Structures are given as C-alpha cells and as structure tokens.
Amino acid sequence: MKTSQFKRNKISLAVIASVYLTSPSIIAQQAQSEQQTVDESFLERITVTAQKRVQNQQEVPIAMTAFSGEEMAEAVIKDLFDLQKSVPGLGAFQAQNATQSSFSIRGVGTSSQNYGLESSVGLYVDGVYRARQNSMINNLIDVEGIEVLRGPQGTLFGKNTPSGAVLVRTVKPSHDGDDGFVELTAGNFGLLNVAGAMSLSAIDDILAFRVTGFTSQRDGIVDDVNFGEDILNDRDRWGARLQMLFTPSDSFELRIIADQGEIDEICCAAPTQVSNFQAREILGKFGSDAFLSQPPFNATVFRDDQFYDRQVAVSFLPKSQMTDKGLSAEINWDLNDQYTLTAISAYRSFEAYDNIDSDFTDADLFGTINDAEQDSFSQELRLTYSGESLDYILGFYYFTQDIDLNYSLYTDDLFNTFFMANFQGALDPLLNGIDQLSAATGGLIAPTAQAAPGGVGFDHVATQEHESYALFTQFDFSLTDKLTLTAGVRYTDESKDLSTVFSENFSDGSSFVPFFNSIGDPSDPATIVPGTLIYGAGVAGAILQGIGAGQIDITSPQGQAALQAFVPFQTPGWGFQALGPTTSTREDIIETLDDDQFTGTVKLSYQFDKYSMAYVSYGTGYKSGGTNTDRIAPGVDPIFEAEASESIEIGLKKDFANQDLRINAAAHYTTVDDFQANTFTGNGFNLQNAGDYEISGFELEATWYPTESIEVNFAYALVNSEYKSFERGNCWNAFTWHTGIVDPGQESTDPANPNPFCNRTGDRPGGEPEDFAILSIKKEFNLADGIYSYIQADYSHTGDMVLDASNDPYAEQDAYNLLNARIFVKFEELDLDVILWGRNILDEEYINRTNFNVPIQDGKLNAYVSDPATYGITLKKRF
Structure with a gap:
C-alpha cells in the first residue's frame, strides 16, 4: 500500500x-x-x-x-x-x-x-x-x-x-493549468448532471480567468394520475460562473466574479397524509374529500395509507422558475506586513415565479401565483491587523435591497359549487326563496348571484425598500501564552419602507362589495348586513318568511327597507368576505420601520497544549422586523418586530495524536426574543412574533483512524427547543375536526365560541428534530498500482419531530434512519475518478420536515415527500 x-x-x-x-x-x-x-x-x-x-x-x-x-x-x-x-x-x-x-x-x-x-x-x-x-x-x-x-x-x-x-x-482562477475538470453523473429517475471548470492564464502570474458551468436534469419522483409517471419534483437547472483574478504584485489581488443560475421545475408534490373523507372518531361526519369525489367535481381522492405511493392528482402541474445572478469584485491589499485592506462590492438580482394548484386536487377550484423580484447591492470594507499578541478587524458594511412581489389567489370554474357544498344545503331555502320571489315579481326583485364565482383574483402588490449599514470590530488578545480573549461588537442600523396594496377583482377587473364581515363588527361601514354570513342569512331568512306569511308588504316603505337584507345575496361574490382571511378585504399597509441594534461576542479560549483547546463564549444575533406580505387572520398584527438571540456556549477541541482521534464538542444555551414564527392555518399564513423561544443542546464531532486505511467519523446533535411564551399561536385543525377534542391551548373561555388563537407556550417548533446522529466508516485500499479506492457507508438517525407550530397530534413524524454508501476509484495515470453511489438505499419513507392544513378543507393534511432510494455513477476527469 x-x-x-x-x-x-x-x-x-x-x-x-x-x-x-x-x-x-x-x-x-x-x-x-x-x-x-x-x-x-x-x-x-x-x-x-x-x-x-x-x-x-x-x-x-x-x-x-x-x-x-x-x-x-x-x-x-x-x-x-x-x-x-x-x-x-x-x-x-x-x-x-x-x-x-x-x-x-x-x-x-x-x-x-x-x-x-x-x-x-x-x-x-x-x-x-x-x-x-x-x-x-x-x-x-x-x-x-x-x-x-x-x-x-x-x-x-x-x-x-x-x-x-x-x-x-468557490475555486479561484489559477495559473497552473491543471485544475480543470469535466464531471458527468447519471442515475435512476433519469438523472443526468454535467459540470466542468477550467482556468486560463492570460498573463503569467498576473492575470488569470476561470469558467465554470453545469446543467442538471432529472425526472420527477412523484406520479400524477392525470399527467403521468415521475412528473413532479423533477430537476431542470443550469448555472455558469466567470471569474477574473488580477495579481499585479505580491501584495495586491483583485478578484471579479459574474454568475448566473436558473431553475425551471415542476415542484412540489404534496400527497394526502390525512384524508377528511370521513372523520376518524366521529361517525357520520364527512369532509371535503367526500363531496369532491362526487359530481360535478369528480375529483380523485386518496386514503391516508396511500401517502407513500408517491401519487397526487392536480388540475395543472405546478410551475417553479427562478433566475439568480450577480457581479462581485473583491480587493485584498497588503498595506505592510501587519495590515491588510479588504473590499467586497456586490450586486445581485433575484427573480422567482411560481404557479401552483393550491387546492391540491384535480377539481378546478383555485390556484396561487407568486411573482417576485429582488435587487440588492452590498459593500464591505475591512482592515485586518496581525501582531504578536493582538489581532483585530475593523469593518464597515452597507446593504440595500428592493423587493417587489405580485401575488394572486384566483378562483376557478368549480369554486362556487365547492363553496356552496360546504353548507350541505343549509342556505338552499333562503336562496331558492329569493329566486322564487324574483320570478314572482317579474324580476323587480333581483335573483341571487353566485356566492363565490370563478375568475376572481385576491391580489396584492408588496414592495420593500431596505437600507442597512453596520460598523464592526473584533480582536483576539493573548492574555498569556495559552489564554486568549476574543471580543467584538457590531452596530447595525436598519431602515425599511414597506407597502402592501390589496385588491379583490372579478375577471372583468371590477371589485366586489364586501357585504359580510368575517369578524362580525357591526360598526364596520362595509358591513351592510351586520355580523357574519350566518347572521345575515338569518335576518334575510326571517324577512323572507314574513313576506311569505303576508306580514311584510314589499310595496310599502317598510317593505322596501326590509328587502335590503337580500342585497348581499343578490351581489356576485357575497360569500368571499365570510370565507376567511385569504378572501376577505383588508386595509393596505404603508409602514416605515427604523431600528438599530448592538450585537457582539465575548470569548475566552485556553490552549492547554498544541492538541487541546477549551473555550467559553457569549454571543448575540439579530435580524430586523417587517410586514406580513400574506393575507393573515384578523387580530394578527401585520407588522412584526425584530428577532434577537443570545447564546452561551462551552466547547472543547481535542486531538489524541497517539490514538489518531479527534473530538470536538460544544454545549449551548440560546434564547430568542420575539421569534418570527410563520405557520399556515389552512386559510392563510400567520406571521407573527411568537414571544420567547429557548434552545439548549449539545454537539459532538469525532474523527478516528483505527488503522492507516480506515477512517471513522461520528457526529451528534441534541437540540432541545420549545416556546417559552407564545400566547396567540395557531390551533389544532385536523385532530380537532376528526375527534371533536378542542385544543387545550384554546384561549377562548367560551367552549361554544372558540377563537382562532391558542397558547403554544411549552410546545416544540415545527420541522426541528430533537436529535440527529451520523456514523460514517471509510475503508481505503489499492486495487493495483496507480489505482486507489475506498468504500464508505454513512448511517444517519433523525429524531422524531412535530411538523407544524400548532403541534397538532396528527402532524408528527416518527424518527427515521437513512443509509448512504459509495465506492470510489481513482485512476491516477488518467487522473480519473469513478464513483458508484447510493442514497437512502434502504428506501426509508418519511415526510420532508413539514405538512400543512389543506386550504379551505378542514380536517385534511397534506405533506411534502422525501426522496426515495436513488443511485448512480459519477465520472470526473481532471486536466
């Protein structure tokens, strides 16, 4: 060997x-x-x-x-x-x-x-x-x-x-001329990746260029009953990067990078995890799956046990497109043996467009479009000093960005029928009665209009102008030969001008009149009939009965006034306002946010010897607040505050040289104030400050060479996190619908009138496992002279987790384990690598960290799929 x-x-x-x-x-x-x-x-x-x-x-x-x-x-x-x-x-x-x-x-x-x-x-x-x-x-x-x-x-x-x-x-340009490569990867599901890079020395040791490019194609991993097999969650990506490196002297370097990447994919599939065809614990209770499976919808519905069949049924394939590009310039200039000046300037542009079938069925109900653009510029300046006992950095950072978002939730042909089916005929006597009265009067009294017609767009345009600058410094000072003090501070100033303009438009561009107010506020001037739709229907129904019984004369002034109760039901779109926050009117948001913050760190590290170091640190972090760009529930403040964190950490880094063993470990305790939580409720996202969030945990990483040719790596993370205070969080949806059991966090004291908010204090955040571990074993050997090889297997464990912030008992993912493996062979004379690889080779089935309440379909949960077993071969030729 x-x-x-x-x-x-x-x-x-x-x-x-x-x-x-x-x-x-x-x-x-x-x-x-x-x-x-x-x-x-x-x-x-x-x-x-x-x-x-x-x-x-x-x-x-x-x-x-x-x-x-x-x-x-x-x-x-x-x-x-x-x-x-x-x-x-x-x-x-x-x-x-x-x-x-x-x-x-x-x-x-x-x-x-x-x-x-x-x-x-x-x-x-x-x-x-x-x-x-x-x-x-x-x-x-x-x-x-x-x-x-x-x-x-x-x-x-x-x-x-x-x-x-x-x-x-990324890899810099070089003058060596031997750092180029071409790489080809092929695998199951039609995977084909091609990548390559090469450097070109234009002026020896002074000017060099490097070009990098790739394309990635793969079939989907999810079938659709209408559009075919392996159609959703595909891969269709490409990217390129062009660099210039200019080094006119040993003390000066200029690096310029231009890059662009694009994605155009059919993503993402979310099969049914919990069906609401019939309640699990309440006999005779049926949900949207029951009537969607019948005419005129004739939708394809799935049972709970079909989730891992990787099959969905949608009206149209989701579209996801993204373009990300930028240009940056970096200067590193050695002013002398101790001082170095660094400047990084960058412009970036980001565009994204997606159009999804957001009812997640093949009935023509409704869809969602996001069309977003973002442009940013950043400038960083740093002065670095290196001395015998003191190292420090002084810096300035400037960042500005503009964000433009055009959003639309739009209804389709069958939405009105879907809306009315939810009432299971309860409104039919009122609506039929108004139509009969209209016919009897020869149309003098108008007939009813569609409650929730197709072709209506619930739109908003959100813009944000954001400017931020920061001053920062950090130093390392050797108190003794072994003890080092590290300290730093950063001052950040944030300014945001935010605007969100909401509109609700019919297909002809006209706006509908919001007769019913979903929160039942009689003082609302838009509420012609006070209160909710049910209240309005009750008033109109009583007047209809009075007319039928001869108690109300519609020709009298009093009768004409009474007929005003029918006006909402005679106006197109009368049902939207009461449907929920995603389809109700709301005030525009015009806000300016200004904030500043000091953050920083203090650390003490002790170098016991050249093999061992221990440290203790305290650090803070911060990100600014903003506005909720979604149609949120009434009672949720559209403005959310900045999020700030504090963390204490104790760590040890130790090499056991004689045993060829390295162990790095850290224990931490972190608190986050005003944690920015975003959760989907089934009728819109609620983005708000959760309150206090607490995390404690431990991490261990170890590398060991028991022999010259065997390498063992082990890593483990324990993350114990919970909301210390979150008083107005989301409530259970699916579990309550299926069982009738009210969320114990319900803040309403009247069980007959629960409100949309529940206390989530003490609950876990969604999508975060409590523990994670990975064990990797690598065995090296030579197949022949000039042919080096190794075999490696990676086994990982991901602990159980809740999948959404409401901690709904149905929104849970059990722990799961994944096995990856690969065989690597290097042909040295050809400078060629051959890799046979497999991921999740045991085909473990699990949910990809999140599920959600299906929009306007109470009791139904869908979830995003994870990758099945994948395998392939990679060839990499260097030149």
Whole structure:
C-alpha cells in the first residue's frame, strides 16, 4: 500500500482553503501549513476562515463543521439539501415550490414562504451575503469549501445571523493549468448532471480567468394520475460562473466574479397524509374529500395509507422558475506586513415565479401565483491587523435591497359549487326563496348571484425598500501564552419602507362589495348586513318568511327597507368576505420601520497544549422586523418586530495524536426574543412574533483512524427547543375536526365560541428534530498500482419531530434512519475518478420536515415527500 495515497485522500472534515479573504502573502504561508499534520498522526490540519482570517479549525472558539470541495464532490453532495444530512444541527428543506427553501441551525430558522421575512441563517458565497434563501438551492459546483458556523454570528457576519452562518467558497482562477475538470453523473429517475471548470492564464502570474458551468436534469419522483409517471419534483437547472483574478504584485489581488443560475421545475408534490373523507372518531361526519369525489367535481381522492405511493392528482402541474445572478469584485491589499485592506462590492438580482394548484386536487377550484423580484447591492470594507499578541478587524458594511412581489389567489370554474357544498344545503331555502320571489315579481326583485364565482383574483402588490449599514470590530488578545480573549461588537442600523396594496377583482377587473364581515363588527361601514354570513342569512331568512306569511308588504316603505337584507345575496361574490382571511378585504399597509441594534461576542479560549483547546463564549444575533406580505387572520398584527438571540456556549477541541482521534464538542444555551414564527392555518399564513423561544443542546464531532486505511467519523446533535411564551399561536385543525377534542391551548373561555388563537407556550417548533446522529466508516485500499479506492457507508438517525407550530397530534413524524454508501476509484495515470453511489438505499419513507392544513378543507393534511432510494455513477476527469 502507498501511504501517501491514503494521506492525500484523508480529507474528511478538512477544508484546504486558498482563502479569498486573505492577502496573497498569507495564502503562500497557508500553502505550506496545509501540508502539515498533527505530528505523525493521520489527523489533518483543517484550515478555516470562520473569523475572516486563516486559522486552524482546532484553534477557533466556534462550533462548526467544515467540508472541502473535493470531499463534497466525492460524496456527490450537489446542494445544501444534500449537505444537511452530514451536518449536525443544520436543517434545509423545500416546501411549496422549488423557489422557496428554508434553513435552520440549532432549531432556529426562517420560513421562506413570506417575502417579508429575512433569514435567521446568514448565507454567504465568496463573502457576499445572499438575502434570499432561495438563491442557495442551486447546485454547488466547483466549490473549494463550505463552513457551517453554529450559534449567533452577530459580529463579523452580522447581517441576519441570529442562529448561525453558512460560508461557501468557490475555486479561484489559477495559473497552473491543471485544475480543470469535466464531471458527468447519471442515475435512476433519469438523472443526468454535467459540470466542468477550467482556468486560463492570460498573463503569467498576473492575470488569470476561470469558467465554470453545469446543467442538471432529472425526472420527477412523484406520479400524477392525470399527467403521468415521475412528473413532479423533477430537476431542470443550469448555472455558469466567470471569474477574473488580477495579481499585479505580491501584495495586491483583485478578484471579479459574474454568475448566473436558473431553475425551471415542476415542484412540489404534496400527497394526502390525512384524508377528511370521513372523520376518524366521529361517525357520520364527512369532509371535503367526500363531496369532491362526487359530481360535478369528480375529483380523485386518496386514503391516508396511500401517502407513500408517491401519487397526487392536480388540475395543472405546478410551475417553479427562478433566475439568480450577480457581479462581485473583491480587493485584498497588503498595506505592510501587519495590515491588510479588504473590499467586497456586490450586486445581485433575484427573480422567482411560481404557479401552483393550491387546492391540491384535480377539481378546478383555485390556484396561487407568486411573482417576485429582488435587487440588492452590498459593500464591505475591512482592515485586518496581525501582531504578536493582538489581532483585530475593523469593518464597515452597507446593504440595500428592493423587493417587489405580485401575488394572486384566483378562483376557478368549480369554486362556487365547492363553496356552496360546504353548507350541505343549509342556505338552499333562503336562496331558492329569493329566486322564487324574483320570478314572482317579474324580476323587480333581483335573483341571487353566485356566492363565490370563478375568475376572481385576491391580489396584492408588496414592495420593500431596505437600507442597512453596520460598523464592526473584533480582536483576539493573548492574555498569556495559552489564554486568549476574543471580543467584538457590531452596530447595525436598519431602515425599511414597506407597502402592501390589496385588491379583490372579478375577471372583468371590477371589485366586489364586501357585504359580510368575517369578524362580525357591526360598526364596520362595509358591513351592510351586520355580523357574519350566518347572521345575515338569518335576518334575510326571517324577512323572507314574513313576506311569505303576508306580514311584510314589499310595496310599502317598510317593505322596501326590509328587502335590503337580500342585497348581499343578490351581489356576485357575497360569500368571499365570510370565507376567511385569504378572501376577505383588508386595509393596505404603508409602514416605515427604523431600528438599530448592538450585537457582539465575548470569548475566552485556553490552549492547554498544541492538541487541546477549551473555550467559553457569549454571543448575540439579530435580524430586523417587517410586514406580513400574506393575507393573515384578523387580530394578527401585520407588522412584526425584530428577532434577537443570545447564546452561551462551552466547547472543547481535542486531538489524541497517539490514538489518531479527534473530538470536538460544544454545549449551548440560546434564547430568542420575539421569534418570527410563520405557520399556515389552512386559510392563510400567520406571521407573527411568537414571544420567547429557548434552545439548549449539545454537539459532538469525532474523527478516528483505527488503522492507516480506515477512517471513522461520528457526529451528534441534541437540540432541545420549545416556546417559552407564545400566547396567540395557531390551533389544532385536523385532530380537532376528526375527534371533536378542542385544543387545550384554546384561549377562548367560551367552549361554544372558540377563537382562532391558542397558547403554544411549552410546545416544540415545527420541522426541528430533537436529535440527529451520523456514523460514517471509510475503508481505503489499492486495487493495483496507480489505482486507489475506498468504500464508505454513512448511517444517519433523525429524531422524531412535530411538523407544524400548532403541534397538532396528527402532524408528527416518527424518527427515521437513512443509509448512504459509495465506492470510489481513482485512476491516477488518467487522473480519473469513478464513483458508484447510493442514497437512502434502504428506501426509508418519511415526510420532508413539514405538512400543512389543506386550504379551505378542514380536517385534511397534506405533506411534502422525501426522496426515495436513488443511485448512480459519477465520472470526473481532471486536466
């Protein structure tokens, strides 16, 4: 066996970084240190930039996981959804469509369903902040390394980082001419990925270029009964990146990057998890599935036990399109041996469009369109000083963005019939009576109109002008040879001008009159008939009976006044106002938010020896408030406040060189004030400040080489999170509908009149498992001279979780386990890698972290599917 081959390939958890954040002289020093190991151990030196300068990971007082680009390529990790299965405490998932993704760290995350929200996880590519989480879901190609930092990063990465940060570095241009590659991946479900990159030296050691590109295609993993097999949740993506590196001297570097990525996919499928055809515990109670299965709908309905058949039925295929592009310029200038000036300027543009069948059936009921654009500019300036006992960074950061959202919930042909079916004939006597009276009067009294006609759009246009700047500093001061004090502070100023204009329009562009007020406020001038629809129907019904009994003379002034009770039912769209918050009128939102915040960190780290370091830290994070861009429930404030976090962490990083064992561990306690919670109720999203949110936990990462050719990695994260106070959260829906059991958190004291809010204090957040563990075993061997190989298996455990913030007993996911495996073969003479890989090879069935109450269909839950067993082959040729 060739030991050199083993050492060259032992890069699990290692990031060999030619770091863009540093000067050329420091990069040269780093290149030498990267070759060093811990004495004669197989443990590699891991170079990271978590504090915006090159450091050994074992000497950085931050809980973090780092991967090299080479390691990610060998593991066929193509995006952050793949990455989460290897990082303790990281959550990443798609939901409603391919253009909306959500990320969390240590149980603190942000839904991307609402464009008024900013991310709790700071996402950075080549030092540039990505304001839209969705821009991060495209393929990770030609990546040098990724670092996942856990805990608030409110000093150096102070733009929206209450829970952590993900740092992605791409490969720089070079003059060597031997860092190009072509990669081909093929697999089941028609998977075909093609990627490549190459550098070009235009002026030796002065000017170099690099071009990177990829395309990714895959069939869907979900069938539709109307449109065919393997049609939904497909892949159709491409991206390109062009770079220039200009180094006229050893002390100056300019790097310019232009990139663009596009997605055009059919996503995302949400099969029925809990049907409401008939209540599980209430005999004779039937829901929307029962009447949708009958004429005129003739919809396809599914049983609960069909969820993992991966089959849906929709009226039209969902469309998800996204374009993300940008241009950045970075300057690193060594002013002298101690000072380096860094400047990063960036412009980014993001566009997303999705159109989904939001009734999730193949009956023509209603759909939803999101059409969003975002443009941003950022400027960062940093001065870095490096001395014998003191290192520090001084910085300035500026960020501005404009967001424009056009949203429409629109009704289709059968919506009126669907609306009326929910009353099970209760309104028929009133409506038939008015029509009979109209016929008897020769049309002098108008007939009834459709309550909820098709072709109506419930629209809003939301715009946001956002400007932010920050001043920050952080220093490391060696109190002794072993004890280091790290401290930093950041001042952030945020300003937002927010506007949301609502409208409700018929297909001809006219607006309907909101006769019925869903909250029953008689003082509302829009309420011609006071109160709810049921109240209005009762008044109109009593007048109709009076006319039939001869007690009301419709020709008299009093009779003419009484006939006004019929006017709402004679006006098209009379049912919409009472249907719920998504179809009711509301006031426009015009707001200006100004906020400022100090965040920072204090850390003490003690280097016992070159193998051991312990630290204790305190840090804070912050992200600004905004407006809810959805049609929320009455009583929910459309303005939400800023979210702020505090965290205490104790960590240990220890190398047992003689045993070839490395252990990194951290325990943390985090509180989040005014946590921004966003939950779907079945009739709109409620985005509001939940109150106090508490998280405690523990993380362990270990690497061990029991022999020269065997590597074992183990990682574990415990995340114990709950709402310490959340008084006006969402209530159970499906469980209450099926059982009649009222949510114990119901805040109404009148059981006959429950309100829409429940106390969720003490409950768990949705989509966050309590524990996660992964065990990886790798065995290396040589097949022949010049042919190096290894076999690796990864086994992960994800603990049970609740799937939505209401903690509905039906919205639960049991713990599940996944097995991934791969065989890697490197032909050294050809510089060719061949990888045979499989993911979820045991075909474990589980829900992809979230489910939801189906819109306007009480008692029914749908959920998003996870990937089944996938497998394939990857060929990578370097040149």
